[in-house]
Amino acid sequence: MNALILWIEIFCAAFFVHLVLWRLRRPRYQTKALLAIFFGALPVGFFLSFWSNPLNFLGYLQVTVVHTGATLAYIMFYSALEVDPPTVLIIRKILEGKAGGVSHEVLVSEFTDDVLVKPRLKDLVRDQFAIVKQDSYVLTSKGKRFISIMNLYYKLIRR
Amino acid sequence: MKIYEFAQAVSPVWGLAINVVFQVIAFKIFKSLTLFKAVVLGFGFGLLASVGFELIGYSLGYLSPQECLYQIFFNVLGYGFLSYCYFSFLGLVESARRTVLMRTIHSQGGALSESEILVQCSGLQMLNSRLARLVRKNQIVHRNGKYFIENHTLVVVLVKTVVAVKIAVIGKRSELDS
Numbered sequence: 339m340n341a342l343i344l345w346i347e348i349f350c351a352a353f354f355v356h357l358v359l360w361r362l363r364r365p366r367y368q369t370k371a372l373l374a375i376f377f378g379a380l381p382v383g384f385f386l387s388f389w390s391n392p393l394n395f396l397g398y399l400q401v402t403v404v405h406t407g408a409t410l411a412y413i414m415f416y417s418a419l420e421v422d423p424p425t426v427l428i429i430r431k432i433l434e435g436k437a438g439g440v441s442h443e444v445l446v447s448e449f450t451d452d453v454l455v456k457p458r459l460k461d462l463v464r465d466q467f468a469i470v471k472q473d474s475y476v477l478t479s480k481g482k483r484f485i486s487i488m489n490l491y492y493k494l495i496r497r
Numbered sequence: 498m499k500i501y502e503f504a505q506a507v508s509p510v511w512g513l514a515i516n517v518v519f520q521v522i523a524f525k526i527f528k529s530l531t532l533f534k535a536v537v538l539g540f541g542f543g544l545l546a547s548v549g550f551e552l553i554g555y556s557l558g559y560l561s562p563q564e565c566l567y568q569i570f571f572n573v574l575g576y577g578f579l580s581y582c583y584f585s586f587l588g589l590v591e592s593a594r595r596t597v598l599m600r601t602i603h604s605q606g607g608a609l610s611e612s613e614i615l616v617q618c619s620g621l622q623m624l625n626s627r628l629a630r631l632v633r634k635n636q637i638v639h640r641n642g643k644y645f646i647e648n649h650t651l652v653v654v655l656v657k658t659v660v661a662v663k664i665a666v667i668g669k670r671s672e673l674d675s
Binding site: 360408429435484 | 503574591609643653
């Protein structure tokens, strides 16, 4: 039970730090900042637990595994908070229309390239997956590596 | 006993491995299975393995009933987190906008102008594919040229949850809000 309590304490503390920092000023590289906060909380939590309620090696290993899963899951979920997925935008717009519904024309006029595509192209440049060279988006080696992995798995889940 | 304890501590990891292997194999073998159903099946197998492992520990006398329940709870929690990561990863591979854009650029030799990108993956195409998918899955209804939400399905609940968390964490409803 001690391992579960320790994990809850570590995760809640990291989440609280994240909330406070985000309210003060959101970092430019949000995913990197979240990784630093949540994984940084782990050794701090372990260090503090040595004095209060130490676990054995396997207890710390179990906390590490669950905390890693929880952190990565939150970061995956956070990507839907950081940028608006199109499905979220569409559903929100239709909900705003209430019983009257929303026409295709309204959706088309609202969700243009400027909303759905261009910000994501800027993200590619910001995250160094691509650079702009002579008005063209050119994949960096980081971008090429990333898409190679994605394509490899894409083939695996395709028939 | 030591090997059992170690395997128990990392049980969410091998639970996920079982999940992924079963999902990929089932999807390849059973042609009628959709990707989503294969993912659910894989998740079920991984879950079964994680819970079964703790029950074996209990039956061998390694765990008391209370310890067994606690370990099932803690490890299933960890397994659930890792499985959610895998599920999100599949979404990233298949349809995330950034991946689609990078795949488009990559398929054209690694460089493409903005106008060329917009011809191949325009906002309109993205909108239409999402609308078609939502209608096909009965999440929204298309009638008399308009889209409606007639019953609050899971996707509506999820969208409302995302918006609520977004307000709590980021302080605004949308990235489009100033």
